[in-house]
Amino acid sequence: MTELDTIANPSDPAVQRIIDVTKPSRSNIKTTLIEDSEPLLQCIAAGVEFIEVYGSDSVPFSPELLELCRRKNIPVRLIDSSIVNQLFKGERKPKTFGIARVPRPAKFSDIASRSGDVVVLDGVKIVGNIGAIVRTSLALGASGIILVDSDITSIADRRLQRASRGYVFSLPVVLAGREEAVAFIRDSGLQMMTLSAGGELSVKDLGDRPDRLALLFGSEKTGPSALFQEASAASVSIPMISSTESLNVSVSLGIALHERIHRNLAANR
Template identity: 35%
Template sequence: MIESLLDAQAREISAVIDGEVPGRFIIDDEENIEQALLHGLTIHAVFGVGDRSPSETLGTLLEREQIALTGIAVHVAKKLFGSDKRPRLFALAETPPPSTLKQALEGQGDVVVLDGVRLPGNIGAIIRTAAGLGAAAVVLVDSGLDDALDRRLVRASRGLVFALPVVLSTREDTLAALEAQEIPLVSLAADASEALAQIAQLEGRIALVMGSERKGVSTQLHEHAKHRYAIAMREGVESLNVSVATGIALYTHGARDLA
C-alpha cells in the first residue's frame, strides 16, 4: 500500500536534510537503502518520488520490516531537496552509533587509511573495494567530511559504508591506535624502491595508507611507514587513481585468499 506524504512528514524530512534532527539521517536511492537494511540499520520510513516503486528485493525487505512506502509528488521533492541531487527513493533512518577507532582496528583484515583524500567519489569507491576485499575498516584522515554518513559518501559507496567501520580520525590518534594494535603502516609511493609485488610477503594485518593523487601521503604518516612500495607502470602514466591503486594493493597483499 502506498500512502500519501503528510505536511508533518514533509517538515520532518526537511529538518533532517538540514541536519536539525539529532539521530536521524537521509539515505538516498534503492541500493543504499537495501544495504542499510541488510546491515541492521533502523529505517523509520521510505519515500518514493512520483510513481517510483521499489524493486521486488527492496519491497520484500520493506514488507519483512513492516515499513510502508509513502509517495511524494515530484514538485514536493524538488522543494525538499533544492539544488541537491533528488533521489527517486529515499529513507529516513536512525543514525547508528559511530565506531571508535579502537573498535574499527579490532576487526579481521587489513585497514585502509586515507590521508588527505577528499573527493567523496574516490572515498566511496575505496570503501566499496575495502568491503569487497575483506578489509576490517577504513580510517579517514583530513577528509573534509563532518561524518561518515555524508549523503555523497553513502551514494558513492553504493551503501557499503554500512558494511564495515568507517572512522574519522587524526594522524596522531591513528598512529597511536595502530601502534597499540601492532599493525604496521604501509604506504605506496612512485619513487619507492620496493615493487608492490613484495607486499604479498608481509604476514599478518597491515594498515595501508593512501594519499591524495595531488599531494600523496603526508610526511607525518609516510615517515612512520615500515614499508613503502611502488606500482610499476608504463612510461608516460604519472599515477593511478587512488581507488584503483588501493584495490591493487589490497588484493596483492592477501585478498586473493578470498577466491
C-alpha cells in the same frame, strides 16, 4: 503489489522531517537521508535503523525493497510527485529514499576486532574517491578505514553515502587525527606500508606478507604527511608505464588490496 498509502498533503509531518534532514547545515546530525533502492537495500542489510522509507508515486516501487522493509517492519509510503519536486528543488530528485537514524560513530576498537588489513587515507578529500575506496575495501576484505584530514565530519555525509552507494555503514570508517591514528597502528602491532611512486617494494611483494597490514594512501598531490611516513615500515610502488604520472588513489588501493585478497579472505573466514 499491495497498494501503498500516498502522502498528498504538504503539511504531513513526514514532509517536514525530510525538509529538516536535507538542510545543508546541521550541527547535530542524528538522522540522515538515504537515496535510491540499492543503497537502501545495503543500509537495511547492514542493520541501519530506518524511521520510514518513501517512493515517488510516479515510479513503481521496488518489490525487493518493499519485501525487505516488511520483513524489518520499516514503514513504507509513497509521496505525491509534486511534493517530491518541491522537496528536492534545485537538486537531483531521488525516486526512492528513506530517513534513517545515524549509527554511532565507528571506533578504533571496531577495526581492531576484525582481521583484515586496515586502510589509512591521509589527506584524501575528494568524496567520490573515498566512496569508491569504501566499496573496494569492503569487497576485498579490509577490516576498516581510517580517514585523516578528509574534511568529512560525519560518515552520514550525503555525498559520501551517494559515492559509496550506501556501503559506508557496512564496515568501520573512523574519523581520526594523525597522532591518534599512528598510535592505534603502533599499539595494534601493525606494519604500515605507504603506497608511493618511488617505493622500496613492489606492490606484488604485499601478497607474500602473512601478517595484518595498515596500507597508507596520501593525496595524489602531496602524498602522505611526514608523521605517517616516519611511522611506516616500508614504501610500496605500483609498476606502471613511465609516461603515466600517477594512478587515482582509489585505483591504487584496489590494486594493493587485490594483492592481499587471499590473506584477507582467509582472515575474514
